[in-house]
Amino acid sequence: MSYIVTASSGHLGGLIVDALLARGAAPDSVVATARDTAKIQAFADRGITTATLDYSKPETIASAIGAGDTVILVSSDAVGQRLEQHSAVVDAAKAAGAARIIYTSAPKADDTALILAPDHKATEEYIAASGVPFTFLRNGWYTENYAGEVAKGRDSGEITASVGEGRVASASRKDYAEAAAAAALDESTTGKTYELSGDSAWNWNELAETISGIVGTPVVYRALTPEEHAAQLASFGLDEGTVGFVVALDGNIRDGLLEATSGDLTALIGRPTTPLAEGLAAAQ
Numbered sequence: 001m002s003y004i005v006t007a008s009s010g011h012l013g014g015l016i017v018d019a020l021l022a023r024g025a026a027p028d029s030v031v032a033t034a035r036d037t038a039k040i041q042a043f044a045d046r047g048i049t050t051a052t053l054d055y056s057k058p059e060t061i062a063s064a065i066g067a068g069d070t071v072i073l074v075s076s077d078a079v080g081q082r083l084e085q086h087s088a089v090v091d092a093a094k095a096a097g098a099a100r101i102i103y104t105s106a107p108k109a110d111d112t113a114l115i116l117a118p119d120h121k122a123t124e125e126y127i128a129a130s131g132v133p134f135t136f137l138r139n140g141w142y143t144e145n146y147a148g149e150v151a152k153g154r155d156s157g158e159i160t161a162s163v164g165e166g167r168v169a170s171a172s173r174k175d176y177a178e179a180a181a182a183a184a185l186d187e188s189t190t191g192k193t194y195e196l197s198g199d200s201a202w203n204w205n206e207l208a209e210t211i212s213g214i215v216g217t218p219v220v221y222r223a224l225t226p227e228e229h230a231a232q233l234a235s236f237g238l239d240e241g242t243v244g245f246v247v248a249l250d251g252n253i254r255d256g257l258l259e260a261t262s263g264d265l266t267a268l269i270g271r272p273t274t275p276l277a278e279g280l281a282a283a284q
């Protein structure tokens with residue numbers, strides 16, 4: 001029985017492999033997978049088994065998963081194809097007789113207006129209907145999503161967004177990765193859904209203050225209306241679809257959809273989540 005980690009060429013998947021080993025998984029029980037194993041050669045160099053697993057190539061998924069395995073399914077980044085890709089992994093896990101699927105989902109995936117949630121809700125439903133035992137890890141926002149704001153604050157003295165007074169309970173990818181490893185190594189998490197997020201939720205004035213502390217010069221938050229935000233993004237050359245997506249996401253934050261602090265993440269990893277300042281500084 002092995003721990004099969006998907007998308008381990010990505011940030012989260014790679015950190016999950018590291019976290020499994022750090023939390024005591026036997027090195028020969030961990031299989032790092034990616035659609036291109038050249039990208040995970042560093043794991044092979046450390047003696048970790050690697051395998052090809054491409055969400056869009058069912059034959060690769062079937063050969064990577066065996067009976068009794070725990071599959072840690074990191075959600076795909078191919079928005080629009082995700083349900084089909086995730087379903088292929090679920091089908092293969094079921095056919096192989098996998099012990100469990102651990103899926104990285106989104107906050108309150110089954111009951112939220114979050115623009116990114118529909119794929120996650122549909123994937124959760126597909127997994128639940130498959131009969132394969134599961135654990136849903138509804139990951140909140142990564143602190144690293146805001147790493148780029150540090151440079152903006154440094155260069156212009158301001159950060160802009162249309163989030164109003166909205167708050168985000170972000171945590172570092174490493175925190176979420178540790179949660180995935182902890183869930184994989186603890187059978188009692190089977191059948192449970194966790195709402196994972198940082199211990200505290202910050203707003204954009206606090207983000208600006210934090211960035212100011214990192215760059216050493218004053219940084220302020222300038223609130224934009226959604227219309228001003230859309231015009232600003234278009235002036236940067238972003239296409240219409242991306243502009244609409246970013247403005248809608250800021251609307252979701254304004255509406256409080258990413259501010260919940262359930263404590264589930266700290267409980268799973270057994271330590272406080274990484275504070276915003278520390279997470280942002282580490283991402284520079």
Ligand SMILES: NC(=O)c1ccc[n+]([C@@H]2O[C@H](COP(=O)([O-])OP(=O)(O)OC[C@H]3O[C@@H](n4cnc5c(N)ncnc54)[C@H](OP(=O)(O)O)[C@@H]3O)[C@@H](O)[C@H]2O)c1
Nearest residue numbers: 007009010011012013035054055056075076077140141142
């Ligand atoms: N909660 C948040 O704030 C947040 C933010 C961004 C994304 N996400 C979600 O969380 C996931 C993990 O985040 P991350 O930071 O690790 O993203 P990332 O570093 O961009 O990694 C994405 C991973 O998905 C892999 N992938 C894409 N298509 C694939 C396919 N057909 N078969 C197998 N693997 C495929 C990529 O493989 P390659 O290396 O071959 O490209 C890469 O390993 C993302 O995919 C996205 O669904 C969450």
